Amino acid sequence: MCILSRPGFAKTATPRSLAAMIATDLLPRLFDSIGLPYPVGEDAGDEALSVTPLPGEVDQNFHLSLPNGAEYLLKISAPESFDQAPILRFLANRELPFATPRIVASLDPDQAAGHGSVRLHSWVPGRPLDNVTPRTAALRRNWGATCGHLAHALQDLDLPAAHRVYKWDPAAASGARRLVPLLTGEEVALANYFFDLVDGCDFDRLRRSVCYNDAHEHNLLVDQTGEAICGVIDFGDTVYTATISELAVACAYAGMSEPDPLGAMRDVVEGFYSVFPVTDEELAALFPLICGRLLLTVTAAAENRRLKPDNAYLSISEAPAWALLRRLREVHPVLALATFRVATDRSAHPRLRTFLDWAATAAPAPVMALEGRLVPIDLGVGSRQLGLNRNFEQLPAFVKHMRRVLEDLDADIGVGGYGEVRPVYTTDAFAGEGNSGPRWRSVHLGLDFWARDSGGTVFAPIDGTVRHCGIDPTPGGYGGTLILSHEPIPGLTFHSLFGHLSPASIAHFPAGTQVQRGQAIARLGGSDENGGWPPHLHFQLMLDLLDRGAEFPGVAYPEERDIWLGICPDPRILIPQPVPAESPSLPPTEEMRQQRDHKLGYSLSVSYHRPLTVLRGSGSYLYDDRGRRFLDTVNNVAHVGHEHPRVVEAIQRQAAVLNTNSRYLHPTILELADELTNLLPDELSVVHFVNSGSEANELALRMAEAVTGTRRVLAMEMGYHGNTTRTIDVSSYKFGRRGGAGRPAETVLLPLPDQLRRRHLQPDWDTNDDAPRTFIAESILSCGGQLMLPPGYLDSVFKRVRAHGGITIADEVQTGLGRVGSHWWAFELQGVVPDIVTIGKPFGNGHPLAAVVCTTRVAEAFANGMEYFNTFGGNPVSCAAGLAVLTTLREEGLKQRAAEVGGYLTGLLNQLRANYPLIAEVRGAGLFLGFELTGKDLAPATAPASYLKNRMRELGFLMSTDGPHENVIKIKPPLCFTRAQAERLVDFLDRVLREDKMQIR
Known part of the structure; x- marks a missing residue:
């Protein structure tokens, strides 16, 4: 088993004399043998040539980088080495979806001046699979498919040299049992268990062919997508053996370091079978052969430690091989076979049809x-x-x-x-x-x-x-x-x-x-x-x-x-009696997506590259149709937790008694108004109940117009206040982006205050424009990227707006009701009191309930003779839901939890920021948080943000992006979010931030 490490990995210094010998002796001979001029001057020596040794078990391997940019692999083979030339020449004439080394030039031992066989191979580009993260199911399937292509290409090769007794042949693993005395402790019993499994199989009955026999992660090269193998190197382990051994070797290495090794092996088997057929007998032998390959690894390492104690490379796979054997000891061979049978489109158990x-x-x-x-x-x-x-x-x-x-x-x-x-x-x-x-x-x-x-x-x-x-x-x-x-x-x-x-x-x-x-x-x-x-x-x-x-x-x-x-x-x-079906079956995800695209509004979108079919919620979790539980870190509408029993029961109880409009007297609406205004400054005392945040902001703008007599509005860049015509007119997140009609003449925008880049930290608009106007803003800028306003920002804006007869609206649809932790409302972080506050669906924990709370001055101006009436605004069922939310906030101490857990999570995120320069800033308050991803010179890192969001979804965590460049990850979970969930979230963020696609190239 020879492992060729690529440049940049496991390099060792090349002695000057060896580099000089290669540059001045071997390479000129090699190039001369094929009639090409050697592209390095004779007097340049090793100063003009990069020679990097690559570790190996028998051969000496070197990566050569010439001044003209050409790269080669130089292989100096000992007399006992397997001659790879015939198989490389054979594969060079086969159509394969990946590259293999080509022999550029060679010197026989008598030409190599005592250096053994010397060959110059083409350099196969790509990254070793060992260095690719994440190792996805698609990549593992491609791993298996690569082995299937090799098995298909080599099945007709007549290679006498491959008919050999070779220590790395999985089908000959029983011969390594002699090395068990070199093992210690629990290793002995573990090895004997698997040797018994191997000894119980008759591998001689299996189909046989020449096998590459070395498809591990150091010898497989992956392309830039990280999903496909583009090259296979090092054919020194080629042997004539059981054909299915090709797959067994790949499975053995694919299972290492994976939480579910059998599942990883299933992916590899699926890929192999998509290219190359397997028989029932081969499948029955596959698990013992996998274990046999692992036994060869651990016993060879034990022997090498005795024979060559200074060569740590010879034990490179020992620890993960032992770890995998311990995991596989818990896997029954019948379960392994069932897994492989399903991967090859068979029934899981061979007796199923008979049964x-x-x-x-x-x-x-x-x-x-x-x-x-x-x-x-x-x-x-x-x-x-x-x-x-x-x-x-x-x-x-x-x-x-x-x-x-x-x-x-x-x-x-x-x-x-x-x-x-x-x-x-x-x-x-x-x-x-x-x-x-x-x-x-x-x-x-x-x-x-x-x-x-x-x-x-x-x-x-x-x-x-x-x-x-x-x-x-x-x-x-x-x-x-x-x-x-x-x-x-x-x-x-x-x-x-x-x-x-x-x-x-x-x-x-x-x-x-x-x-x-x-x-x-x-x-x-x-x-x-x-x-x-x-x-x-x-x-x-x-x-x-x-x-x-x-x-x-x-x-x-x-x-x-x-x-x-x-x-x-x-x-x-x-069961002799008919048993009715209990659970209705759902159509496949893709079919549901197609029906949705056809039957629902064409502008509707779904979250994530792979949409979720969500059927249940509970606390901080959502459950998909497969029963998988996702930690929801973005759904702030479920304010006190998804389907909180108190809220659900309140809705059910009231819906069973009465649900009607607010023209009738009812105690619940008055009780809810009292409970809500008790959380607000005394000036905000008059409540209008509505159904949604959009409706609340629409009504607030009408109220402000009643006071100012004008529709002129001052708003924030990237602000979002709803989906009605009037709220879109003040939401640059809508009118200033794709499909928008541009900024209306009556709307003036304040640029985003960006404390990270030190821009627009003071409110800045035309000083000559002092006409009365309404100012509307989120108290923390959500769509702007979870941006906290600089200290004193709102106070400055409020004073100037009010000085000229204007009205101020605090949009607390996302930030209100204790989410910021230290206060009930985010505007309180700025030490101001607005004239109007809008509150959205978190008020009803997802039930359509919202509110506009204003001063008596605003309420009086709005009561101009035109009645405001909303059929469902303030209906008894919605009010019951709102009361249950406020009661839950109080009795479960969720504002305090937002402060404590939010502060803890902020600290964890800042620890990530210290380790990953990609995270430029962590910001927010309580459980209204975000962190921005940037590259050089604080350039937005949009692609990594999108990758992180979708990758975290694959791992069971729901996140989302925001900001002008969609490069801010927002975190707004239900307020029942716990410290343990925060730790779990950050653990997986750390895992993803280490992955290749998070790196800006």
Whole structure:
């Protein structure tokens, strides 16, 4: 295994004498051998030639950079080295989607003056895959496809030299078992486990061909996109062996350093199979061959440490290989095979077809008595039957809720759940780390029978033998558990799991007990003995137990759905009664996107390069249709948390009683007005309730016109105040950008005060223009890039506007109600009191509620005889929502949390800024934050910002961009955001900021 490091990586100094010898002896000979003049003067020596040694196990390799810009690889091979020339010449005549080295010139040993074989290779450009971040699924698939192209190209090559016994041949890994005595500690048992796995395979039965055998991350070169392999180098490990070894080597290295190594290997297998077919026998041998390659790595390292203790390079892959072997020890070979079968468009389990054929003619008995009313129960992500369960870790609340669901449906038994994506499993107890960030086991693998009470009888559907009988004590686990094994026909064995049983009812069933079809085998357990769940039966089928018992998983990660559902077929096939479908299926994302583009307004956009189908929200999280939980750091409308139970319940209760317009007297609107004005300065005392921030600002502008008698407005550059005609006229974010009609004559703009670049720090407009006008501004400039106004800025503007009869409007749609932490309103940071304040949908936590609060002077001027009436403004349901929001803010201390968590997060972001010059400034207050990305001379870094936003979405964090150049990442999460969530966010920001595409080239 020879690793060729590229220039800039693992360089070592070349002795002057060696460089001189290469420059004055070997290179002139090489160039002369092909009849070309040597492009370096004889008297230039090593001063005019860059010679960089590249590490290797046997050969001496050098990167040559000539004065004329030409680059080459010089390879000096020892007599025992494999001759790469035939395979390189062979591949030079093949059409491949990547480059391989070409032999430019060569010297035989007798021509090389004792230096061995000397060859000059073309230099293959590209970056080693090892240095590319992130290593995406697309790149791993391309990795596999590259190996598939090599396998296809080499399958007909007759290369006698490759028919050799070679220590890096995965199919010969058993021979390395002799080196186990060199290992120590737990390494011995681990190695012996995998050697037993390798020894149990007959690799001689597999298809064989010449294999490149070295497709690891140091030998594969990646193009500038970071998604495609453009070059393959170093063919010194070529060997005639099992063809599937080509894929095994790639999988072994692809799995290193990945949180989910098997998932990474699946990507590689998919890519390989897209180019080169594989047989069932090859797939069965793939996992042992992968482990065999890793065994060769660790045992060779142990041997090299004894033979060559000073050459650390020879152990370069040892640590990650051991780490991967430890991870793979937890992977059952059957699960690995299922993964690879699915990656090659096969069923996950080879017995699935046999099982389905048998089940189609089976006559099972009912697993529960279903004579009563049977209804489908939908616990999917978008299910409304789940109700108000905000924290699904509180199982007692879930128990009560499910009992109410059955009562409301007048159901004796509720059935459903196979393959269902459930948010009840998206708590930390079901969390893990995948190759694309945090993930949760949310796909249900069994069928549930929900009952109002415990004690219901469970029956065996077919004859079987007790395989396991016991108790799963894990909170949220199976509780009392019974597993039966079945062999209804020769060659078909499968298993059935019955969970959440009464332990006492299965105490008489030791392993090996025979049970008959229709026999009563257990009773449903109560919540105190069934893992804490509502009374129900979890019925699951398994084609293989994977050497597990009660710990066999009942839920799977969404990206492994097809694997686990292939191992655990649909239990409904053994239910004699019709079982209705419980969860409506959604169309694919792309189909929904196309329908949206066709049926909805053509100017509507969606977030992110890969749009999300969002079905549920809770706290600081949104849940997509696959049950994946996304930390929402941008949705400030969900002010106190997505679907806060207090707000939802307030809306439901009031909607069930009355919802009408505000021409009738109702106490709730008065109570809400009191609660709201109590949070504002005394001068702001008159409230008008409306439905949205746009409507609030529209009304505020009308009010100001009633005072000033003019429509002249002073606004901020990049300001945004709504989507009505009048608010667009004062929003340069709209009228000054694509599709806008330009600045109206009645609107004057103040330039953005940019404290980072020290520009426009004082308000500046025509000093000769002192006509009365209205000033409207966000108290922190959101679309301007989360810009904080300089100290005294608003005071200066307010004084001048008021001095000439003008009115001031503070747009607090995004910044109000405690978001800035230290104050209830962002205008208070400037020490001013506006004449009008506008408040938007965060007031209703997403319910259409907004408000305009003004002074009595403004209210009196507006009451000019024309009635202002809004049918739904201030209706009882909206007011109930608003009261619930204000109560939650107060009782949960969310203003204080915004101050504390926001300050903590600001500190973490500033630590990032110290490590990454790309972050020019962190700004904002409380949980209204942003950080700007810039390049040289503070030039906006728009592309990195877009990449970061979309990359964080892939990793499970929702962020967005703002600012004139869309280079400011804004952070405006629900106020229930926690310190732990802030830490998690910054950890992943740090990860992405290290990636290649975040670098400005």
